[in-house]
Amino acid sequence: MESRSAKFSLSEANELAHALLAQIGRDTGIRTLSIKGLVADRYRLRRPRVAADADVMVDPARFDEFCALLNERGWHLRVEREVPSLLGPHSVTFIRDDWPNDIDAHVRFPGFFADDQAVFDRLWRTRGEMEVAHVEVNVPSRGASAVIAALHAVRYSRSLRHAGEFEQVAHLLEHDFSAEDRDEFVDVARVGRAQWVLRELFERIGHPFEVDVDARRQRLWSTNRATVEDGAAVSWLNSLAAAPWHRKPAVLVRAVWISRAEIPRNDAERMPTVGEAWAHRMLRWRRGTVSLMQYALRRR
Incomplete structure (x- = not known):
């Protein structure tokens, strides 16, 4: 922040x-x-x-x-x-x-x-x-x-x-x-x-x-409890699984890519630099990978 x-x-x-x-x-x-x-x-x-x-x-x-x-x-x-x-x-x-x-x-x-x-x-x-x-x-x-x-x-x-x-x-x-x-x-x-x-x-x-x-809401609540500290990675995975086949590519791209305009910040008038945008993306990708690996291990 x-x-x-x-x-x-x-x-x-x-x-x-x-x-x-x-x-x-x-x-x-x-x-x-x-x-x-x-x-x-x-x-x-x-x-x-x-x-x-x-x-x-x-x-x-x-x-x-x-x-x-x-x-x-x-x-x-x-x-x-x-x-x-x-x-x-x-x-x-x-x-x-x-x-x-x-x-x-x-x-x-x-x-x-x-x-x-x-x-x-x-x-x-x-x-x-x-x-x-x-x-x-x-x-x-x-x-x-x-x-x-x-x-x-x-x-x-x-x-x-x-x-x-x-x-x-x-x-x-x-x-x-x-x-x-x-x-x-x-x-x-x-x-x-x-x-x-x-x-x-x-x-x-x-x-x-x-x-x-x-039962459906029980599963959602239990999954949220197990993953809420991990950020949005598991929620994106759930959205990808629920999307119809013709929508899955768009959901996947949306999950992975974040534009410069969407980089979190307090000041809407200040566009992040290219370097700041890439740094944020790399951080998100690392966190997302760790979250999904932990989620997979917990489901075994």
Whole structure:
């Protein structure tokens, strides 16, 4: 990532970003819920650490409008090409040249397999508030935030840090949550169709769970868990396999080649040099080769 100048720390920037997001929602009537980092820290769902971004869930019915409002306030998309995703796109990342953090605006959260609007409405129904940078910010309940924290942690199956965060949520569910908080956790997972994904936590609290995800989505989720740290190589492989024969050459070329205009960067006006473009391609090819080799070994 290109460096960005800032007049405040990353921690301060995240708090101000959450306050900004809440104020935009309040001024326009767009429902927003701050999630993950700062919220997880205050609910003690993980060890406190400074996140690189501020995450917000936005009412799906007005998601595009909210993104346009962020753009009007100086936040813009980083230049990067669209790549396939096993689970589909779930958020849009915004940056500002004079801020050190990103804003991730979510229309859905990976691991919820119910309708996006149904999930958001359920989270909204039992929302609470937190004061952030002297602004009241809407947040999911502690039980609902535990579902989000667990979904995020369980998705990264090979990360020691995320494994530790998963254990933190499990410990709280077993030993710290009230019966009301635990019931909230169960109900949000039920409505969001995340019971199968979080089945280990259901078993640890002695609560029965339903297999609420069909076999195809189970395979996609499991493959994504095993490869999410590897980048997009496996997603491209999946797209190539799924494409009809007459489309496979185009998909293969798209997977392998990235044009200069598509090289990831913060400044859309600055075209990468030929050398920078080739350096990025070589890095991607090396990473992709390693990812596909690891994927092949895991499938043996």
